[in-house]
Amino acid sequence: MLIPVIAMWIIVFAVIIGLGRMVAGRSLRRLEMLIDQVRPLCQHPDAQPEAFAALIMAEKEHQLLKGSYHEDLIRRSDAAYSALQIAAKAAGAAVLDGESSHAEKKTFSPGLEGVVAFETAIGQVFGEEGKLIYRGFDACDLAVKESIESVWLLLRDGKPPDRATLRSFREQVEKAGALSRDEIKIVKQLRGGQPLSAVRTAISAVANKRGYKPWLNRDFTEIDSEIMALTAIVPSVVEIIHTGKAPIKKPGNTGYAERYLWGVLGCKPTALHTSAIETYMILTMDHGSNASTFSGRVTVSTGADAGAALTAAIATLSGPLHGGAPGPVLDMLEAIGSKECAEPWVKEQLDNGRKLMGFGHRVYRTEDPRARTLRNVAEKLDSPRTELARTVELTILAALEERQKAKAARLGTGVRTLRVNVEFWTAVVLDQVGIPRNLFSSTFCASRMIGWGEQIREQIRNNKLYRPLSRYIEPAKFLP
Numbered sequence: 001m002l003i004p005v006i007a008m009w010i011i012v013f014a015v016i017i018g019l020g021r022m023v024a025g026r027s028l029r030r031l032e033m034l035i036d037q038v039r040p041l042c043q044h045p046d047a048q049p050e051a052f053a054a055l056i057m058a059e060k061e062h063q064l065l066k067g068s069y070h071e072d073l074i075r076r077s078d079a080a081y082s083a084l085q086i087a088a089k090a091a092g093a094a095v096l097d098g099e100s101s102h103a104e105k106k107t108f109s110p111g112l113e114g115v116v117a118f119e120t121a122i123g124q125v126f127g128e129e130g131k132l133i134y135r136g137f138d139a140c141d142l143a144v145k146e147s148i149e150s151v152w153l154l155l156r157d158g159k160p161p162d163r164a165t166l167r168s169f170r171e172q173v174e175k176a177g178a179l180s181r182d183e184i185k186i187v188k189q190l191r192g193g194q195p196l197s198a199v200r201t202a203i204s205a206v207a208n209k210r211g212y213k214p215w216l217n218r219d220f221t222e223i224d225s226e227i228m229a230l231t232a233i234v235p236s237v238v239e240i241i242h243t244g245k246a247p248i249k250k251p252g253n254t255g256y257a258e259r260y261l262w263g264v265l266g267c268k269p270t271a272l273h274t275s276a277i278e279t280y281m282i283l284t285m286d287h288g289s290n291a292s293t294f295s296g297r298v299t300v301s302t303g304a305d306a307g308a309a310l311t312a313a314i315a316t317l318s319g320p321l322h323g324g325a326p327g328p329v330l331d332m333l334e335a336i337g338s339k340e341c342a343e344p345w346v347k348e349q350l351d352n353g354r355k356l357m358g359f360g361h362r363v364y365r366t367e368d369p370r371a372r373t374l375r376n377v378a379e380k381l382d383s384p385r386t387e388l389a390r391t392v393e394l395t396i397l398a399a400l401e402e403r404q405k406a407k408a409a410r411l412g413t414g415v416r417t418l419r420v421n422v423e424f425w426t427a428v429v430l431d432q433v434g435i436p437r438n439l440f441s442s443t444f445c446a447s448r449m450i451g452w453g454e455q456i457r458e459q460i461r462n463n464k465l466y467r468p469l470s471r472y473i474e475p476a477k478f479l480p
């Protein structure tokens with residue numbers, strides 16, 4: 001009799017404690033969100049000292065309460081919230097009620113961090129869980145089971161294609177991927193600089209040559225086929241830029257991925273290599289509201305033509321902060337050279353405050369799921385570089401963890417997890433299948449074109465011109 005009663009009380013207490021923690025967590029998150037809103041306001045030249053004082057107090061309370069469970073957590077967190085809200089309002093800095101349209105009073109978020117700029121049904125990155133979803137499906141599952149064309153149709157139509165649709169779409173893409181003689185001539189002239197810059201200019205030039213017009217007040221099916229055509233030509237464009245010759249015939253090719261690799265290698269790739277590049281391309285087709293996708297959406301939101309929007313997206317992708325790490329990852333593996341050298345090399349880099357390419361991520365707080373999938377691909381390709389890469393990965397993870405733990409202990413903060421990202425294993429896979437280092441970013445472009453295309457179609461279907469506000473910084477006043 002006594003045992004069930006005790007068990008019941010234990011359950012009751014556990015439920016009460018669980019609920020308490022949930023409410024406390026919510027209270028703390030509310031405070032955290034307010035701190036994030038008020039912090040940029042306090043950087044404004046007109047921000048008043050009360051707002052600063054309240055912000056510092058709120059940040060301290062937040063640090064103290066985070067990660068621990070004080071009895072009075074909810075009370076203290078709510079008190080800090082109210083004090084911060086009152087001070088920010090009194091200082092004239094916060095318009096948390098969002099009533100004013102005056103830019104001076106709006107929250108400024110550098111780099112639009114934390115700002116929701118658009119809604120999309122195409123995909124989502126779940127940074128905490130380490131998941132990438134396309135239209136409700138796990139992108140990593142799709143990458144190992146499906147073809148590019150099948151995932152392309154999934155992104156486009158929101159549902160997996162049936163066999164007949166897939167077959168006819170494959171044919172359409174292959175047909176649309178051919179360039180005219182004049183277009184081939186134009187693309188050949190673009191060789192010489194960075195391959196990705198040539199690809200960007202080629203897309204723009206072909207769109208112009210074909211007379212693609214702004215989409216506003218035009219039939220959607222026309223725009224749709226223009227977007228598809230500009231994506232379909234990328235394998236041919238990259239081949240011409242790489243070889244300087246007209247694209248070779250690729251009889252019996254299996255689709256977009258094989259045509260791309262065939263064009264770069266100059267011969268039919270093995271089935272294993274085609275499957276590796278196809279997996280890579282599916283994994284990198286779309287990735288939420290990254291800079292290039294946003295750029296493409298902004299451009300097309302003005303009513304601009306498909307060529308303009310895709311050119312803008314490629315231009316944005318070219319920056320080294322956006323997907324330019326695989327080349328340097330390969331440099332790193334070459335500099336390390338052998339397994340025995342990994343530890344001292346990594347230590348030296350970190351001692352000198354250098355960042356290690358292919359590690360860390362702005363959104364993922366756990367292993368980048370794309371990196372995991374590509375590691376499996378690299379293992380199947382099986383070469384001495386894969387073995388070295390695995391040792392280097394483990395060495396770097398251990399070194400980063402040790403340093404982040406030491407830093408957290410020193411500052412009394414939580415440990416920032418730094419894991420491997422997609423770029424590390426991308427470098428290994430692209431190198432294994434024979435893609436030269438200078439074509440890594442063009443290969444990324446070949447897959448992301450599909451995602452950009454779907455994102456700009458979505459933007460067109462539900463368009464709102466992007467027009468954020470800016471905050472004017474007055475010139476310094478000069479004393480007479």
Ligand SMILES: CC(C)(COP(=O)(O)OP(=O)(O)OC[C@H]1O[C@@H](n2cnc3c(N)ncnc32)[C@H](O)[C@@H]1OP(=O)(O)O)[C@@H](O)C(=O)NCCC(=O)NCCS
Binds near residue numbers: 358360363400407
């Ligand atoms: C991807 C990246 C830009 C994310 O940046 P972020 O979320 O803004 O993180 P931060 O750059 O603020 O890094 C936070 C801390 O971790 C450290 N850190 C992050 N990535 C690191 C890396 N790859 N190597 C060593 N230290 C790293 C930073 O030095 C910083 O430490 P500090 O607070 O002592 O200065 C960053 O991790 C990076 O530069 N990685 C290397 C480049 C790369 O692989 N890019 C491809 C991304 S898909």
